[in-house]
Amino acid sequence: MPAQRWRNLLVQTLIAAGLLALLWWLLDATATNMRERGIRSGFDFLLEPAGFGIGESLLPFDSTDSALWALAAGLANTLRVALPAIFISTMLGTLVGLGRLSPNLLLRKLCAAYVEALRNVPLLLQLLAWYFIVTDLLPAASEALQLAPHVFLSKSGLSVPWLGGDDGLLDLPQRGAMNVSGGAAMTPEYLALLLGLSLYTAAYVAETVRAGIAAVPRGQSEAALALGLTRLQNFRLVLLPQALRGIIPPLTNQHLSLTKNASLAVAIGYPELVSVANTTLNQTGRAAECIALIMAVYLILSLLTAWLSAWLERRSGRWADRS
């Protein structure tokens, strides 16, 4: 149908022309606005000194370093909280999800209550509440709670033993008269964010795991048990490989939302990417550039995750075929 093809081409050209006109009109208005308000544009600010400090940073940073390096430190901080949170939420979520399928009524109800309570309250509110609990309700560092030998929890955060130290093996935190010193210290901001993100996402992971296992037909378990497999063998060899196919794609989505949700740290002052970009924005006034940078970084993270997810799916498919 050549007539149809020509019509399609015409319509598409019109759409493209309309979009370009709209874009031009918006850019023109923006340029006029920026001229009138004296706003400069461009990415040159990235190489100038940032001019602000970052509370805690994995990468060495001080205020004379460039804004670009500040953003890199922010991204490193995002990953520093997101990766452990992904691990904790996956473990805890799997346990809670399995708990919801337990034959034990109490355990089932408890896990259901956990999911219901955490999923139905905004994450931001949970983060603020955790931050308040850590910074206001915990004892001061001089009276830090001792959770385990050499693990201290207080208003100033959590201190745990870490590699290194004077003897070159373990650096053990000690409670002094004023503060806790030594070991690896997590700031209250980091702790609240890690807790909040992990517990909230675990509720979603639990639902994913439960749905994935519930989707495996009952007959599979019955057949496995009839063949004389134990409950554990049935779970490991029959249920899990089949359930994983349904679990992995939504699970990677949960991990991705967790990473995006780490941006809520801006509300409690943990210096991750969005928080640093927000400070840069306020200092330099380059709104468009800073927002574009945030979006670009997250888009790249999303693409990487999508790619990783596809790879995992292929692998889990192979695993299921083999067993």
Added chain:
Amino acid sequence: MTQGPPLHDWLRRNLFSDAFSSATTVALVAAALWWLPGLIDWLLLQAVFRADAGACQAASHAGACWGVVAEKYRVILFGRYPHEEQWRPLLATALLLVVIVASGRRLLPLRVMATAWAITLPAFFVLMGGGRFGLQPVGSDQWGGFPLTLLLATLGMLLAFPLAILVALGRFSGLPLLRGLCRSYVELVRGVPLISVLFLASFLFPLLLPPGISIDVLLRVLLGIVLFAAAYLSETIRGGLLAIPAGQHDAAAALGLGRWQAMRWIILPQALRAVVPSMMNSAVSIFKDTSLVTVVSLYELTGSLSLALAGDPEWRSFHLEGYLFIALIYWIGCHAMSRFSRGFEHAARLADRSTPT
């Protein structure tokens, strides 16, 4: 299994089916005995319910200070809205809630409901904003608390829905350019955090408009929420469209319906009905996500709690009770929506079973 009295059987099945289950039961009961008395003590027995800061301080966190809610509930619920005018947001919120609940339970015919919405939404704005019928004008920068949360969530969902349908249909268009545009929009928005979209709305939208035209921050943020929610909703709807069996398309074509007619009358209605539960999930997300607008200085429920407590040294140490109070409000809203979704699924299954195929 031996036959015993019903209670015995029930216990055995649910609590003591094997050694692991029995151990779990014992451990959980022990934990409950250990924790519950303290929790009940804190929540109720030692709690202070009067709006008395002195009594709350005296209880020194051994009991909850619900007095903070008694003292501050007007600021928490209505934000910076002028105190003597607060009957207006109360009435507006009540009206909107009635219409939402009535729509959810399908109490009235569709046409009546549509009229009710058409009256309630403008009424909400007139009541909140004033300036008409002798109501004192109240700028939208003073709107806050629960009415703002409800407004952003409701309008966000209502406006995102048609956009999402258009985008979902666009992805099945015969025009590669349109397909590509819709796909890029969805992938772009779903790849970035909501907070960056809100920054965009709050910092960049004012620059995009020609000089002389300005839209207020509430509308800009609402537009941001709509653009964000529509991307997620359109993926849900697209999933529904993909799930419709090819036979439906063929049958519609055989009846002489064109492509778009078939879409409008055959495919879309079935697809939308199939994805109601997922759309309710999106609605729950939007409702929760409205809490983020506090980052761009709109004082909805979460923001107005900080407004109420952060600056007040007498009550500042009782944030936790305040958080629990608004968490309860969010929880009730989300829970009601998921209950509705489950009810709908159940009804849909019953309907499917009764239709002869």
